[in-house]
Amino acid sequence: MMRPARPEVLAPAGDRAALEAAVRGGADAVYFGLRGGAAAAPSPLNARARAANFDAAELGETMRFLHAHGVKGYVTLNTLVFDEELPAAQAAIEACAAAGADAIIVQDLGLMRLARALAPGLPIHASTQMTCTDAAGVALARELGAARVILARELSLDDIAAIRRATDVELEVFVHGALCIAYSGQCLTSEAIGGRSANRGACAQACRLPYRLVVDGALHDLGDAAYLLSPEDLDATDVIPDLIALGVASVKIEGRLKGPEYVGATARLYRAAIDAALGEGGGPSAADREAALQAFSRGSGPGFLRGVDHQRLVDGRTCDHRGVEVGEARGVSRRRGHEVVVVRATRPLARGEGILVEGGFAGEGEIGGRIWGLWRDGREVERAPAGGDVEVWLGPERRLSDGRRGARGLRGRRVFRTSDPAALRGIREALERDPRRVAIDVRLEGRVGERPRLSAVTEGGVSAAVEVDAPLARAERSPLDEAALRRQLDRLGDTPFTLRGVALSLGDTGAGQGAAEQATAGQGAAEQEAAGQPATPVVLPPSAINRARRALVAALLEASHRVHPRARVSVGELLAEAVPPAGEPPPGGLFVLCRNVEQARAALEAGASGVYLDFLEMVGLGAAARELSAAGAFVAVAPPRIRKPGEEKIDRYLRSLGPAAILVRSLGALLDASPDTPRIGDFSLNVTNKLAAREVLSRGLIAFTPSFDLDAAQLVSLLESPFGPFAEVVVHHPMPLFHMEHCVIAATLSAGKDHRTCGRPCEQHALSLRDRAGMDHPLEADVGCRNTVFHAAAQSAAHLVPKLAKSGVRRFRVELVREDARGTRRVVDAYRRLLAGEVAPAEVARGLRAEGSYGVVRGSLRVLQA
Structure with a gap:
């Protein structure tokens, strides 16, 4: 039985810090937008105009950084484009091709035509904004030039399976982050109400506003449910095995407006989930998942992947980040003259964390702030374990009762931890402590009296070779073996590489031997090489090996990066046609x-x-x-x-x-x-x-x-x-x-x-x-x-x-x-x-x-x- 292919973990990056966090967190690819330079236009040509984004003039350096770490970079040009913006779009596409972007993500059908003409070798990914929801839509996107299609977030596993059976084009699926209530590419709310089009990267998030339900002309009481169009966030960690079985090429994390801790934590989470599904690890821990949700969450679930569930998708009481639910408010008491919230804690709480006691309709009466003090069983503590009641002081500025509502106004309300400084520090430390490196296998081969060849292949298949600047000599003592070579090559320092395998293929010059003798010698060399020993004891100056190692690293970095040729055509010529x-x-x-x-x-x-x-x-x-x-x-x-x-x-x-x-x-x-x-x-x-x-x-x-x-x-x-x-x-x-x-x-x-x-x-x-x-x-x-x-x-x-x-x-x-x-x-x-x-x-x-x-x-x- 064939082993399922490993899907890439695709992480968002709104700025350089998030991009580096994605790389350190184990992302296989990163997607990001451009600003300024070649992308200068009324629209930034990407659907997250509010993100910091990346300077087009520095795109080449960004791509070299990603490629050096074995990570792909996809540039989002995923907005609708007007005729007057096509010259700027041409400049952006040409900049992506020249910088070696691994793909551009496109919504506009005209932009796809432009990209095919300008840079035929630059891969195009059909954006989820194209609203591809069936096999025919995927097939058309492919005909238009898409090498990959990012499916609509409203599809179930059964829907994805049906599309997968009908096409062999690469499929990409969102697995984490904010869910839009409307089909991407089909939401006109921001455009109609505020002149800020979601198709132009300027969504006003009207779905996160409160609405009242009117039934047959009369208001219908829904209690505290006000955010009728604000869905929970997506968390598909439990669905990863199913997506791998379906042959999905890429699992995508939403969040180009999120910080580096969110990006790093979610990339680590999904890499661990994929490792576990492929039998290569124990899977993400509960702490890994909680760290990702603590970084940002409005509540979470599988979205539409497990099928439609209208009762679950929209809670109605949530429109923004709330983090992790930690308990239930029981009322108000007093400590040292201060009003404090009594919380029945289901998770530990600590001083310095941020909490939120949810309010009523549209957040009315909501209380939130940093924890200034904690009391458990009448004793002040720095950290309170889960279980039992905890008294929480939110600082001198937080008034908890108004004399009318009193304790009854808070009783039964959910309590959330909105921020956890210790968890954020833990994410940052984990990313620094265990950054992702690209594994390489190195081989040294040559004959006595000749300059040997040092070559390497990365785990991603990138290869390079250099010639050592000193010849191999017969060893009188301390001959070069695999262990000695490994010690010299393993000094990779701040490079993005880590040494995995070392092999030697070293032998005599063969002078004075007949063909039969050379064949016998070659056979012996192979046997000795398999045992990690050169056929003939040889020596090579350590300084020469060090220079060759540095040259090999430089060659690998250069080989990791490629650019795409550009055709001699202009927007004007295409418009004329x-x-x-x-x-x-x-x-x-x-x-x-x-x-x-x-x-x-x-x-x-x-x-x-x-x-x-x-x-x-x-x-x-x-x-x-x-x-x-x-x-x-x-x-x-x-x-x-x-x-x-x-x-x-x-x-x-x-x-x-x-x-x-x-x-x-x-x-x-x-x-x-x-x-x-x-x-x-x-x-x-x-x-x-x-x-x-x-x-x-x-x-x-x-x-x-x-x-x-x-x-x-x-x-x-x-x-x-x-x-x-x-x-x-x-x-x-x-x-x-x-x-x-x-x-x-x-x-x-x-x-x-x-x-x-x-x-x-x-x-x-x-x-x-x-x-x-x-x-x-x-x-x-x-x-x-x-x-x-x-x-x-x-x-x-x-x-x-x-x-x-x-x-x-x-x-x-x-x-x-x-x-x-x-x-x-x-x-x-x-x-x-x-x-x-x-x-x-x-x-x-x-x-x-x-x-x-x-x-x-x-x-x-x-x-x-x-």
Whole structure:
């Protein structure tokens, strides 16, 4: 039976300290972003803009450091890119190639095209931002040039197994760190609310804010659960054996905004877990795991890897780091005139540690601080063991009771250790004490009277050789043997290497011997070499061996590093070639995406050119399609935005309805061409530049929908080109903010963990999430039980319609969510009249704003440069 391959441990690095901690912690590879220099652009071209990141000008030195330690370096260029940023993207790609980066991590389809053209030998890893959720999506990423695909974090082990059976491309899986509630690449919340796009590295973490649940128009009491979209962190240490069995190439740790202690502790944790799974060690200890969780945790679990569990994923009381749970508050008492918290301790506590006593709704009444004093059994102590009650003083500034709440206000609350200075010191000391080194096997070979050859091979397969600058001589006494050579070579000091094996292949010159005698001598030499002794006693000056050792180390360091050749092509040349495929653009008109048949009928009555049926739960979809098609209407259909293994049957069902067109919403669906059904790419394909537009249109689409990450000026710029007639622009819609595997409806209105046990409350109630500003954002479930939170206010591009039409755009779309028939007719009539030139854009906006519950906003389309 073949032994499973060892997956790499891939660690994050937001700065140099974290990168060095990853190396010392045993990471096989590190991923990081660039700043400044070649990456200078409105976007840093990586999805962690807030991290310190790495200077592009020093990238070569960073890569040499990593390669010297046998570690790979992957550069994140994983944001969407606008046309005006493509020159900066070219500079960043060329810098990565010149510096010898082992791969770039990419989201943007146009950037993938650019990287293939500029540096064909530079490997590309398809980012999790590409939302690869099925085998077809992985296959398309491979066709686009990806050597590895980083799978969506919402996949289960069964999903990964299904993808693994269908492809031999390398797969990378997140195993630790923060979980986004929304599918990566499909979250538009930050863009819609604050103009800070998650697809551009500037996530505002709106998922970590408090929300109230509104059910059928009334607030629903959930007790202290406020953070309804804030999931627990991922900890997949227990799942490592399963991932190894599936042949996963890389296990990835999230955390480019985390410190070096977190990075080092988690790298050590997963290296130990992999060693144990492969039978090479005892595995991580409970202390190893606790150290990693203490460094940062919001609570932890396997995420979606063990399958969906809506009751576990979101606790509702946690939005930020809490560390490790250490007990329960029992009330308040007094010591030396100070109020102290009485804690029923389940873990040891020590003076100087940070603790947090959780509060009520959205943290109300939360208490936290450093431990100034500890009392156990009435006696002050420096450290209190687990078990029993401990009195904790949080300093003179912490008031614990207000006279009304008293002890009852704290009783029963969970207590967490938020920081442990001793544990952090322990992590740092462990990384310093036992840094990872690259094992090398060294061989000395030669004949008497000749300069021998000293060669080495690293555990990673890198090899180098040098010639010793002195000849071998016959030994009169103290001949060179393996032990003596090892003593000379083992002086590797501060180099990244450690000596593992030493071999000698030394012999006589063979002068005066016949062929038979030489063969006999050679046989004897081999036997003696196997015993660690040279065939002929020889000697070599120790100084010569030392010089050769230093030269060999330098040669190994040089051999460990490689660069990628660059092609003589420019962004300008590629953009000149980026034109729509030959063929007529599709017919124009105003199209309306409807969620039920009443909306569809009303839209057609109001003069829509056609409708898309996007019935989220697909109930009644077939009957509606047949009814409207029989009436002569243009009827297209929209599948779910996410497609997991086994869900291809939904697409087949939709095609069986004979629609006039089908929306393509995922990479997998983009690969699955249907010769009989026209296809239109939706916004979820994330097209933000001409290279990406060309890429998706070349896959047989008749039109594409520009990304919602474009602002007004960028949208117009993209479409003032030959691509204008092939674009379908969404001019009115409630922005789909979060699109997530987690079902808030099941989590809050049932005790079921998935669709089989939840009782389907989504079919009985209308739900919304109320934010801190009092806006109610509709919450809807689709046929896969995935939830979408839509913005309460519709975004309107009415002010752009004349300019877009002048640019050649002929297809415009309105998207609805909960509008009734009257509201549908009002919205559709307003835009129909705008397209006909009967009303001005300002009049449309005023009319819709006056009648809508929250009116309309410009949202991401608020910027327009003259």
